[in-house]
Each structure stands twice: as structure tokens, then as C-alpha cells.
Amino acid sequence: MTKVSININGEKYSEDVEDRTLLVHFIRDHARLRGTHIGCDTGHCGACTVLLNDRPVKSCQILAVQADGESVETVESLEGSDGKLSIEQEAFRDHFAMQCGYCTSGFLMMTHHLIREYPELSREEIREKLHGNYCMCTGYQQIVDAVQDAQKKFNEKK
Ligand code: FES
Ligand code: FES
Structure with a gap:
């Protein structure tokens, strides 16, 4: 297990995770942000796309440990705090x-x-x-x- 801390949508999430944990699983299962989907798990479909340090990445192709200390934006970040759509x-x-x-x-x-x-x-x-x-x-x-x-x-x- 490795301690991983990732800033997701401006909030810090820290968890002990198995080294093989994918970023998409960290987002969905540890941060409990379920807007990011898993369509294929093989890097083809793009359903898992998030921004990692402002660059789009397929989060099923990155280990959570590789994103340790970095910033991620998911679809939940788009809606304004007043509930207004982006x-x-x-x-x-x-x-x-x-x-x-x-x-x-x-x-x-x-x-x-x-x-x-x-x-x-x-x-x-x-x-x-x-x-x-x-x-x-x-x-x-x-x-x-x-x-x-x-x-x-x-x-x-x-
Ligand atoms: S789930 Fe299809 S590219 Fe990641
Ligand atoms: S896969 Fe159904 S709307 Fe795109």
C-alpha cells in the first residue's frame, strides 16, 4: 500500500492504496466522484477523461500513485457553486x-x-x-x- 494525495476539484483526497490502483478508481471509489465513467479500461473510449494538471488524460491509463501530489479536474468541477451549468x-x-x-x-x-x-x-x-x-x-x-x-x-x- 502507498499513501497517495491528489487534489481533485480543489479538494485534497489522501488514501492508502494498492500500487496497481488506477486513477479512475481512485476518483470513483476513494473520492466517490462517480461522474467519471469506465467504458473500456483499455485506453480506447475516452469515457474516463479527466484533466491532470490542466491536460486531458484517460484516467484508466494512469496509476493513482503517478498522480500523487498533482491536481485533477473531473466533470463535477464544471457546475458552478450556485448550481449553474457551465x-x-x-x-x-x-x-x-x-x-x-x-x-x-x-x-x-x-x-x-x-x-x-x-x-x-x-x-x-x-x-x-x-x-x-x-x-x-x-x-x-x-x-x-x-x-x-x-x-x-x-x-x-x-
Ligand atoms: S475507460 Fe475507456 S479509455 Fe478509459
Ligand atoms: S455513448 Fe451514449 S451518448 Fe455517447
Whole structure:
């Protein structure tokens, strides 16, 4: 067992964990933040995407011990303290960019990252940047619409 401390959404979580514990399991089972999903466990689907020190990562591909002392943001960080939805969440709602919702937290965290890092992404580039996130329901069109809308609203707010 190894003591691991990770700052998740501004709160410090410290636990003794087995060395093989994945970051996604630390987030879901130790921090009890269940918005981050496990779709495949093999690094393909992107349902487990979170931000690690502001960079998107697939949390099923990282050990919790590798994130010791680092900062993680999960989908729970998006909603404001007043319960107001974030720009990304509103865009996904407004464009019907989810059906079962299993993939959605991963897409939201990617969107959160993309609209801050790349203010002028074309539809083609959005598709390219989202190639590591799978959705079995929507056909992606509405997801690209939502990312474009979130990007526009984020740029207008700057
Ligand atoms: S659960 Fe991590 S990529 Fe699918
Ligand atoms: S909304 Fe069902 S997998 Fe994307």
C-alpha cells in the first residue's frame, strides 16, 4: 500500500492504496466522484477523461500513485457553486449532444480543455481532437455542434 494525495476539484483526497490502483478508481471509489465513467479500461473510449494538471488524460491509463501530489479536474468541477451549468454543459444540453450519457463526462472535459487551448478550431479540427473519445449513440454531429457553440460562447465571454 502507498499513501497517495491528489487534489481533485480543489479538494485534497489522501488514501492508502494498492500500487496497481488506477486513477479512475481512485476518483470513483476513494473520492466517490462517480461522474467519471469506465467504458473500456483499455485506453480506447475516452469515457474516463479527466484533466491532470490542466491536460486531458484517460484516467484508466494512469496509476493513482503517478498522480500523487498533482491536481485533477473531473466533470463535477464544471457546475458552478450556485448550481449553474457551465458553458460546456449548456452547449451539450442545447444541441442534444447526448443520449445515454455514458460518454458525456469525457466529452465535456475534452471540450473544457479544447475551448481554452484552441480558440479557433474548425469542425474538422474538432473532430480530429476528439478522435480519442467514442460515442455509441449520437453519431457525433451534435457533439461537434456543441463544441463549436461552447467555443463561440467562451470566446464572447473573454
Ligand atoms: S475507460 Fe478509459 S479509455 Fe475507456
Ligand atoms: S451518448 Fe451514449 S455513448 Fe455517447
